[in-house]
Every structure is written in C-alpha cells, then in structure tokens.
Amino acid sequence: TGTSEVDNFRGSAGGWVWVGVAMSTTNRLNVVPTVTVLAVIKNRLAGAQKGYKLLKKKADALTMRYRQILRRILDAKKTMGRTMRDSAFSLTQAKYVAGDGIKYTIEDTVGTSSNVRVRSHVDNVAGVKLPRFEHYLAGTTSVAADLTGLGRGGAQLQAAKKQYLAAVTLLVELASLQTAFITLDVAIKTTNRRVNALENVVTPRLENTVQYIKGELDELEREEFFRLKKVQAKKKKDIVAAEAEAKTVAAAGRVRDELDGGARGVGASAEGIAANGGVATGNGGGCLVDGDHDEDVLF
Structure with a gap:
C-alpha cells in the first residue's frame, strides 16, 4: 500500500511534500512545541535511555x-544416557542373579509411598x-527392604537401587534445568523485544520530537x-518623523x-502717514509750491 500511495502522488510536487510530511510526523510525537513539553520529552528520553541500559x-x-x-543440560543429558545404561545393565544383572521371582519379594517389602x-x-x-527442583529422601528404608536378596543377588539389587536413585537425581536436575531453560528463553x-523497541522506535521518536520542538x-x-x-525600526522611524x-x-x-512682525511694521507706517495728513514726513525738499524754496528747484 505504501508503494501505491507514493505512485499516486508521484506526478505532483505536492504529493512528494505530503509523503514527506506524513513520514516526518510518524517519526515523532504529535505535541505542541513549547518549553514545558520540551522538558517533559527530555525527561521521557532520559528515562528511555536509562531503561534501555538496564x-x-x-x-x-x-x-x-x-x-x-x-551447557549444563547438554552435560546432564550425556550423563543421563550413561546412567540409564548402567541402571538397565545393573537391573539385568540383579534379575539374572536373583531370578525372576525376586520382583515379588521386592513388591512385598516396598511400602505404599515412595521415600x-x-x-x-x-x-x-x-x-x-x-x-528449581531438588529431590530428598523422606524417612528411611525398612529393614526388610535392606535385607531383600540376602540369600541370593543382594549385592546386585543394592547396586541397581543406587543406579536408579542416581538416575532419579539426574532426572530431577534435568527437569529443573529444562524448566529454567524454557522460562529464560x-x-x-x-x-x-523491549530493548529493540526502545532502541529503534521509542528513543529515535523522542529524539526527533526533541529536535522538532527545538527547531x-x-x-x-x-x-x-x-x-x-x-x-524598533518603526519606533525609530516614528521618532525621526516626529x-x-x-x-x-x-x-x-x-x-x-x-510675517506678523512685518505686518505690524507696515501698520505702524500707515498710521504715521495718516496722522500727518496723508503726506509722509522727512528731510526732503517738500512740495513744489512751497514758498520757502526757489521755484526753479524741484527738490
């Protein structure tokens, strides 16, 4: 399905952008980029790294x-093979020496419960x-059991008993080892799986989230x-304009x-002319009809 989606968007640039955004969002957490969230994600990242180490x-x-x-299972199985072989051989020897009727004697001396x-x-x-399993002997064997085969084949019966007791010990040990083996597996x-998840999924996602928030x-x-x-530039511009x-x-x-001063000066001059009868005063020669002047002199 991923290939078909890429092929569907292969023709447009926007499709490639969409695919890139989808991939980037799947590799990080969908969080709000704030300082508080960054601290929380960093704590989670530190916890994930510590958990990974542990x-x-x-x-x-x-x-x-x-x-x-x-290794212990392999050694126990090898030993078990030899022990079972020796046990079977010792039982065969006991039957051969004591005869087939010895089994009835043993059944009579054995109690209802195992030791x-x-x-x-x-x-x-x-x-x-x-x-972990371990075997132990509950109580002691009866005197009749110890004296079984006293007339014939007693030594072979005791040897077979020891061999099968060793076989039981190895079987219990092997059962304990195999149970622990399966539990450990x-x-x-x-x-x-947890280590791989932390290493390949959780930690990279948290690191990408931290980088995203920092960016x-x-x-x-x-x-x-x-x-x-x-x-600041607008304030400077406003200050310069002001x-x-x-x-x-x-x-x-x-x-x-x-302009106001000039207007006041012109007004004062006009008032002075009006006060002198409409004729400006000064040091000039006066009017042409002035009798004090020569008529041939204009000024």
Whole structure:
C-alpha cells in the first residue's frame, strides 16, 4: 500500500511534500512545541535511555545464565544416557542373579509411598523467577527392604537401587534445568523485544520530537527577534518623523512670527502717514509750491 500511495502522488510536487510530511510526523510525537513539553520529552528520553541500559544489562545477564543452563543440560543429558545404561545393565544383572521371582519379594517389602520426594525453590535472576527442583529422601528404608536378596543377588539389587536413585537425581536436575531453560528463553525474547523497541522506535521518536520542538522554538525566537527589530525600526522611524514634523512646525512658527512682525511694521507706517495728513514726513525738499524754496528747484 505504501508503494501505491507514493505512485499516486508521484506526478505532483505536492504529493512528494505530503509523503514527506506524513513520514516526518510518524517519526515523532504529535505535541505542541513549547518549553514545558520540551522538558517533559527530555525527561521521557532520559528515562528511555536509562531503561534501555538496564534492559540491556538484564538481557546480557539472562543470556549468560541461559548459556550456562544450556551447557549444563547438554552435560546432564550425556550423563543421563550413561546412567540409564548402567541402571538397565545393573537391573539385568540383579534379575539374572536373583531370578525372576525376586520382583515379588521386592513388591512385598516396598511400602505404599515412595521415600524419594521432590521439592521446588525459586531462583531470582535479574527479576526473572526460575523454578528449581531438588529431590530428598523422606524417612528411611525398612529393614526388610535392606535385607531383600540376602540369600541370593543382594549385592546386585543394592547396586541397581543406587543406579536408579542416581538416575532419579539426574532426572530431577534435568527437569529443573529444562524448566529454567524454557522460562529464560521466553524472558530473553521479551526483554530483547523491549530493548529493540526502545532502541529503534521509542528513543529515535523522542529524539526527533526533541529536535522538532527545538527547531520550532528557534523559529519562534527568530520570528520574535525579527518582530522586535521591525518594532524598533518603526519606533525609530516614528521618532525621526516626529522630529522632522517638530522642526517643520518650528520653522513655520518662525516664518509666521516674522510675517506678523512685518505686518505690524507696515501698520505702524500707515498710521504715521495718516496722522500727518496723508503726506509722509522727512528731510526732503517738500512740495513744489512751497514758498520757502526757489521755484526753479524741484527738490
């Protein structure tokens, strides 16, 4: 289905963008890029890394114990083969020496319950509980059982008894080892799945989320810095415009004052002329009809 989706969007550039966005969002958490969320994701990342180290150590410890148990199982099976062979051979010897009727004698001396018992313990290996079995003898054997075959084949019967008791001991040990082997196998697989999930899924996703949040916060910081620069530039521009306007207003005020002063001077001159009968006074020669002047002199 992934190939068909890529083929469907292969013809358009927008399709490739859509595929890239889908892939990027699947490799990180869908969170809001804030400082608080960044701290939370960092704590989760630290916890995931610590958990990965602990699970890795646990997997190594379980694997080491697993290999030890495997070697012990192989050795026990080899020993078991020899022990069962010797037990069967000793039983054949006892039957040959004591005769076939010895089995009826043994049945009469054996009680209703066995003296060989099995008890279980639990071993804790890196948090995994492993069952362990061990055998023990409950009570002692009867005198009749010890004297079985006294007339003929007693030594062979005691040898067969020892061989089969050793076989029972090995069987109990082998059962304990195989049970622990199966339990460890399941625990190792579970632990390895968790380790792989932390290493290949959880940790990369958290790291990508941290990088995404840092990138978004850096972008927001750059946008805020650019906005502050624009605001500062606008304030400077407003200050320059205000200063220019103030200078213009001051210059206009000076021009207005000068014009007002000139107008007041012209008004005073006009008032003076009106007071002298409409003729300006001064040091000139006066009027042509003035009698004090020569008529041939104009001024």
